[in-house]
Amino acid sequence: MKKFLTIVTVIVFCGLQSVLAQTYRPVSGWNKEINNKIESFLNSTLTMKERKVAVFDCDGTTFGQVPHYLADEALYRYADQVLKKRSDKEAKEKLQIINRMVESGDNVGKTYVEDRIHFLAGLSPNEIEMIGYNCYREAYEGKFFPEMKQFIANLKEYNFEVWVLTASPEILYQKFVSEQLGIPKVNILGAKCVIKEGKTTNEIILPIPQDDGKAHTIETYIKTKPLIVGGNSRGDMDMLNESAGLKIVVNPDDETVRAPEDGPMNGYTVKSYWEKEGAVIVKCDDVVDPSIDFSTTKWKIRQNRPNPK
Numbered sequence: 001m002k003k004f005l006t007i008v009t010v011i012v013f014c015g016l017q018s019v020l021a022q023t024y025r026p027v028s029g030w031n032k033e034i035n036n037k038i039e040s041f042l043n044s045t046l047t048m049k050e051r052k053v054a055v056f057d058c059d060g061t062t063f064g065q066v067p068h069y070l071a072d073e074a075l076y077r078y079a080d081q082v083l084k085k086r087s088d089k090e091a092k093e094k095l096q097i098i099n100r101m102v103e104s105g106d107n108v109g110k111t112y113v114e115d116r117i118h119f120l121a122g123l124s125p126n127e128i129e130m131i132g133y134n135c136y137r138e139a140y141e142g143k144f145f146p147e148m149k150q151f152i153a154n155l156k157e158y159n160f161e162v163w164v165l166t167a168s169p170e171i172l173y174q175k176f177v178s179e180q181l182g183i184p185k186v187n188i189l190g191a192k193c194v195i196k197e198g199k200t201t202n203e204i205i206l207p208i209p210q211d212d213g214k215a216h217t218i219e220t221y222i223k224t225k226p227l228i229v230g231g232n233s234r235g236d237m238d239m240l241n242e243s244a245g246l247k248i249v250v251n252p253d254d255e256t257v258r259a260p261e262d263g264p265m266n267g268y269t270v271k272s273y274w275e276k277e278g279a280v281i282v283k284c285d286d287v288v289d290p291s292i293d294f295s296t297t298k299w300k301i302r303q304n305r306p307n308p309k
Contacts, residue, residue, distance in 0.1 A: 022046060022158050027150045030282055037280060038151070041246050042158045045227065054155050054228035055218060056148075057239065058166035058173060058190075061232045061250045062181065064143035064286035068296040071168035072107055074135035075119055076295040094119055102303045108235055113167050113210055117193050121202045125171050125195060132172035139292045144180045145284035148230075148250070152181055155228070163222055165239065166190040167210035171200070189217055214239035234262055234270055240279070247279035251286060 024039040026032075045052055059065040079098045083091045097119045106112050120128050152162055162183045166173055170190030178185045191210075194203035207216040215238040218226065229240045230248035240247045254271035265273045274281060 024154055024157070025150065027147050027154070029147045029284070034280055034282060038154070038246070041228075042154065045158060045160075045245075051224050052158070052160045053163065053222060053224055053226040054152075054160045054230070055163045055165060055222065055226045055239065055242070056152075056230040056248075057214070057232060057236045058164050058177065058188075059168070060286070061230050061236070062148050062152075062164060062177070063140065063145060064284075066286050067288050068294055069107060069168070070132070070135060070140050071116060071166075071172060072101075073139055073294055073296045074132050074172060075101075075116060076299045077135055077139075078131050080295045080298070090122065098299070099303075102299050105300075108167070108210065110208075110210070113191060113208055114204060116169050116172075117191055117200075117204055118202050120169055120172070121193065121200050123200055124198055125200065128169065128171040128200065129175045132169075133175045136176040139289075139294065143286075145250070145286075147282065147284050149181065151248075152183075156182070160228070161187070163187045163189065163226075165209040165214050165217055167208060167213075167235070169193075189221055209239075211235050212238040215242050218242050232270075234258060234265060237263070237265060237273075240274075247274065247277065249274045249279045249281050250284055252281060 022042075024035075024042055026035040027038070056062055059069050059071070063070075075098065079095060083095055083098075097115050101107075101112055101115050101119075104112050120131075123131075155162055162181065164173075164177055164181065164183065164187065166188070168190050170188065170192050173190055174185040174188045177183075177188050189209060191208050192205040194201045194205060207213040207220060209217040214236065218239065225244045226242060227245040228248065229243035229246075230250060231237075231240050232250045232252060234253075236249075240249070249270070252269070252271035252274055254269045257267065257269055258265040258273070260266045268276065271281065
């Protein structure tokens with residue numbers, strides 16, 4: 001009997017040690033109120049047995065997006081550095097797609113998002129991966145928000161699965177996002193296409209993680225209700241509303257009053273809407289590096305398109 005009680009005591013002690021080992025480390029740059037709210041929520045999940053999932057938007061939420069989305073810069077840079085040196089039919093067709101994208105300027109629209117996939121079609125997954133990775137190293141290195149890295153490190157400490165959603169081509173982002181956030185490539189979900197015989201195709205796999213497609217992507221691929229969801233823009237509204245716990249909104253816009261087509265956000269700015277909804281609003285510095293020569297800027301100047309804010 002004494003031996004049995006000793007074994008039980010050891011098991012209980014080890015269990016307590018495991019729970020107590022999950023320690024919250026305050027995110028520098030976020031105030032005490034925000035840190036306390038996050039810590040309190042994470043501590044409330046300590047005894048949970050089911051999957052604990054956190055889902056984040058990518059551009060503008062985990063890393064900086066000014067003055068241009070990395071997805072756009074990667075494609076425009078590839079067009080400048082590779083396609084313009086070629087005169088074959090495939091290169092000409094891809095340059096036509098780029099011209100169409102620049103002419104549209106609506107880089108969150110359905111057609112534009114699909115055109116990114118069409119532009120990359122025919123390349124191998126490894127080639128696409130390196131286009132994104134090289135663009136990150138050349139123009140975006142250091143733009144991952146240190147606050148979000150600290151926050152995600154805390155989530156791992158509390159045994160959360162961390163997922164990232166993006167409307168950009170999935171393969172384009174997986175390598176550098178995986179390395180920077182320390183999460184598996186398969187946990188980075190973006191616009192997908194069918195791959196045949198080692199080459200990507202024009203055949204898009206739905207849902208595309210854009211607007212309500214982000215919510216559908218959670219249901220389709222992650223298959224559980226997330227406890228934490230983070231985003232930054234109007235396009236993340238449906239995804240944020242999938243959260244069963246915390247909603248984290250990074251650098252929300254507080255200038256543009258949304259219109260009726262924005263549904264529940266009509267009459268609000270992104271910031272005022274999420275303040276009303278009780279989301280945790282956080283600030284991360286997203287600044288332009290003047291030393292970077294962006295291909296996106298040059299393409300827009302050629303087409304006389306205004307640069308986005």
